[in-house]
Structure formats: structure tokens, C-alpha cells
Amino acid sequence: DIQMTQSPSSLPASLGERVTISCRASHDIFNNLNWYQQTPDGTIKPLIYYTSNLQSDVPSRFSGSGSGTDFSLTISSLEPEDFAMYYCQQDVTFPWTFGGGTKLEMK
């Protein structure tokens, strides 16, 4: 199985701040990396597919980059609704696997 490791597991930040979440794969996954947001009520929202493609209705302050084994999700200027959990996920091979998550919390 491909292991997905996210860092940090917790990220304190302030409104308006620029933040970056990292995701590392145990094997080369090319660009087959997706990102999801989970709000405190459990709702899961897809953000980015294939490393850097924003899903429809996702604000442009979100961006993704990387390739191979190292990827990142950047939020350019934090809004109140961005404080949530974030998960990366690879779909290059089965079993599809998720990272352990990063909790973005208000400082």
C-alpha cells in the first residue's frame, strides 16, 4: 500500500495568513493526488484533483502543487470558513489511501 503522510498534524494560524500543508507519498504517485476539506460538522468537500485542479466552486485562494512524492496545499489568505481538517488522497493505485489529516485551527 502507498502510505500518505501529512504535516503538520495541527496548524495554528490567523485570519488573512498564508498557510501551506504538506503531503508525502511513500512511492511515486506522479500527479495523482487529491485534497479534501472536512468541516467540524463532518461535511467533506472536495477541493483539488490531480494535484492542482480546483474543483468547481472552490475559491481561488486555494492552490495545489507538487509531483512524484511531495505535494502541498496552500491557502493564500485564510478566511473564517477555512478552519477545518484537510486530507490528501492518492488514486494512482488501489487501495486508495488518505493522509492522516491536518487540523487548521485558529491561533
Added chain:
Amino acid sequence: QVTLKESGPGILQPSQTLSLTCTFSGFSLNTYGMGVGWIRQSSGKGLEWLANIWWDDDKYYNPSLRNRLTISKDTSNNQAFLKITTVDTADPATYYCARIGRYSGRYFFDYWGQGVMVTVSS
């Protein structure tokens, strides 16, 4: 508008079989490239992918659950199903179903249900 909603028994006893239903609208599992997947999240933990089923009835399972999983679909009624046999203390979780969309030749969980909680208790 794409929507998905999970339903299940809420609570069941150890060793029983868990049966989950995903009822969806806004798309068809007869459409080329479409799929539905099941993902679960134990309390306070991360997301675990369980199984996918595709428009052509192709199926993939998480090998960590060995032979306990069965995924199926009813395209006439826009439903997908997941059965987990012999539940135990590792199976309580919130179970999500999600649509698998095809983007740039790759696949992505592009719509999610709200999740359904499952408890295992004797």
C-alpha cells in the same frame, strides 16, 4: 444537482452483518466513467477507503478488510450498497458514500454524502 445519502442500521451487535445503502440523485451509475465509493471514519480518526463500484460493475476492495466487504449497485433505483460481515469493535465509524467523477482521465471523489454513524454494541 448531485446528492448522495447514506442509510444504515445505526446500531448492531458484534458478529452481525452491516448493511449500508447509498441513495443518490443527479447522476446514473449506467453512465460511462461513473462510480460510487465507500469511505469510513472512526471517531477522532482519519479517512479509510473501503470499496468502489463502477458503471461497468467493476469493483475494488480494501484488502485490509480481507473478504468481509461486498459492494453492489441497483442502477434502476439509483442506489449503491455495502455489506461488511462479522462486525467487531474496529468497525464503529461514520460511513460515507461518494460519487467518483472522471476528470482529466483520473478519478476523484467529487460529491459526498453526509455520512451515517454505525455503533457496534452487545
